[in-house]
Amino acid sequence: MFHHVKDLQFNARVSRPDPRFANLLLEQFGGENGELAAAMQYFTQAFGAKVPHPDKYDMLMDIATEEFSHLEIVGATIQMLLKGVNGELKNAADSSEIMQVLNGKAAKEDIIHAAVFANPQFGIITGGGVTPRNSQGIP
DSSP: OOOOSSSOSSSOOOOOOOOOHHHHHHHHSTTSHHHHHHHHHHHHHHHHHHHOHHHHHHHHHHHHHHHHHHHHHHHHHHHHHHHOOOHHHHHHHSSSSSHSOOOHHHHHHHHHHHHHHHHHHHHHHHHOOSSSSOOSSSS
16 A cells, blocks of 8 residues: 655755756656666566565565655656746757758648647647656657
């Protein structure tokens, strides 16, 4: 059973929005060796130990629970790094290499529509928040 404490164990702070660093932190959040992967590994290992080694089961479940607290801290930090970045994200996208290669507004609109159609459920599934994905968008 879990008990959720409303306050973060550590006070995560950021000085300004930074979408690039937020993207890097996604690797720590949901990447192959991130906090979510660690929590899931300890959970699955714990279930195999429950009957033959109850003391090991308890230890592994405690570790898995601790990994979830790390996940909460990393997720909160990502959210803070993305707060209020709409204008900055637009400016970064407009000046990125891919936009410099494209010719005109119509081409840019085509790229945006292609991205939406590639995964139309993205907005529904994520709710605009942190998702258990690595920095490349892979769950």
